[in-house]
Amino acid sequence: MLIVNMPASLPAANDLLAFTESQLVHHLESHSRVHGGFDISSAVGLENLSKSQRDALGDRLRAAAFRAKNTTASQSIDSQALLARLASIAGTKDSSSEPKHLRWPSETSETSGGTLSPQLDEEILDQVACYEQLVEENGKPVCSVEVLRHIINEPAASHEPVLPWLSDRLDGDIRTVLSRQLARWWEFRKWQSDNRGTEDQGFSDFLAAKRSRYEQAGVATMTESIFKETVWRLWHDKPQFRLLSKSQDFNTYKETVKKRLAPHNFRQPLKLLKNSRNQNEWTTWLEYVAFEQWWQERLADATELEEQQYRQAWMKLLNEVRWFAESGSEFHGANSAAFSLSSHTLAERTAAAQADLATARQTISDFIRDTEGYRLAEDAMYRQKIRVKWVLKQAQMMEPEVSQRRGTASTRANVVKSKKRTRNDDDIISSERKSKKARQEVGRSTVGGQPRRSLRLQNVRSSTRQTEVKQ
Known part of the structure; x- marks a missing residue:
């Protein structure tokens, strides 16, 4: 160390x-x-x-x-x-006075040979790592690395492929699209554990993922115990959310998720398991749909609360505007005699106008401040709606594939059953043939042309006749 x-x-x-x-x-x-x-x-x-x-x-x-x-x-x-x-x-190298946002370097930052700059290359490698983790965790990356490169290198390219994961309403930070999607997926995994009452269930996967990222970063100075404790704290630092209260059991959670998904009319069954790692990919993705829809409901509630404050701020602004209009009408409507006022009176009027201007500016600033929460909530709601649509679209694309796989598996099972049934029928036929053959062999075993049973009867009759003669 x-x-x-x-x-x-x-x-x-x-x-x-x-x-x-x-x-x-x-x-x-x-x-x-x-x-x-x-x-x-x-x-x-x-x-x-x-x-x-x-x-x-x-x-x-x-x-x-x-x-x-x-x-x-x-x-x-x-x-x-x-x-x-x-x-x-x-x-840091941009000398512009505008606020610095996280953006990909433009094409001019590439070398003359057409290769990516070291910084850009390192950032893309980080997104590649996030992409691979999403694939491994069945998190469905929003786009391929090639598509992401195209959007980066072509300023005029459409952002539609990554729109569900942009960080703001208009543009967003494109270069962290996949890393933000991965972070969201781990929030979902934590949500799964919390709703099952097994808060530490997803920790082992989170630990393995973090270890991979740390190794790629070259952070090898931590001991295993310190590393595990660090990741443990990061896992528990994630918000703890539940669909239902802690008093509700897992069966209630399953039924609640099914009811939430019912309006979408998915035909393939939802099989939620206590251990989410044992679920199939289809069930886990539907549970993720429920997670994102639940977030949309939370954001809708938050937006509704902020809207009340927005309306109050708006009414306050309108009242201030009306007051300014009414108080200024006398000055603006004055006749030409107003311009012959003494310099002292004019100075007072000027001072009053400046005070009104300062008040107006403060009123506008107050409105912007008081409505900031609503604007942020509205933007978050806008982004979440796009995300939910994307998640649902992925589920709709998955369902035919799942149905086809189930059909193939069912066909194979029927073939196996048919083969077993055929073998059983063959065994029955073979057994019947053996039984018939045995009876035929018994029939051939005769004495004096009579079957054995007839021979016994003949002996009995002969013995009886001999007895009668003697008598």
Whole structure:
């Protein structure tokens, strides 16, 4: 294990990766904030880390924060500051004054030979890893890596293939499409476990997936016990949601999921199992449909609540506008004599107008602030509707294949049964033939041309006659 003594003020990102968990905890405590939580946004060299290494560092820091003394239920590391720094890495060379968003480099960032730049290549490799994990977990990647490359390299290309996983209403961060889809899939897997009352059921798969990502990132300084504990905390850090209350058992959950899916008229049966790993792919995907629909219902409720505040803010804005219109009508409707006012009176009017302007600006700012929650909820609802449509479409595409596989399996089973029945019939016929042959052989066994039974009768009659003669 590499031990690095770092100055508390200027930590290096590479050294943070090399820290043991106890060292990370100590480091966080040395950067605690007055009101709780920790500020690690000053870490040096984050831009030199690869995407996988940045993800690994974020995971380890979040896990270490749970053990630090300054952590409360609502306060942790200043993840927003950290993520802001990580998010700005891709755009550090852009001198534009516009806000820097996470975007793929343009075609000009490629080398003259037409190959991808090292940064772009590393990002695509990360998406390839996410794609492979989605395939392995039956998570159905939204698009192939080739399609993703095409969208990246062609600015005019349609974003329709990745629309269900874009991060905002218009464009979104295309380069994290597959990684965000994978993160969502693990949220679903956690939801499966929570609704079965077996919260740790999906942890082994999550652990294996994280180990693969960490190995790709070259983070090999953690011991197995520390690594497992870190991933364990990440697993339990995921939100715990249930379709029903804890008092409801698994059978009730199964019936509830079936009722939710009933309007879609899927013909293939849904066979939910207590151990979700033993379910077939079709059942798991239908359960995922129920998960995304459940999220849509939650977002609809949140949007409805925010809409009430939006209406209140809108009415407040209208009242302010009416007030400005009424108070300003006297000034604007004044005759030409108003322009002969004394300089003192004009200064007062000017000051009043400036005050009104400041009030109007504040009113607009208040409206924007008070309705931000509604706009965010509305956008989230918009994206979720698109996602649910995509998930349902995948299920509709799967069903004929599932039906065909079931039909093939049924045909094979019938063939096997038919062969068994034929063998049984042959055995019966053979047995009957053997029985008949045995009877024929018995018939051939005669004495004096008489069957054995006749011979016995003849002997009895002969003996009787001899007795009568003697008498």
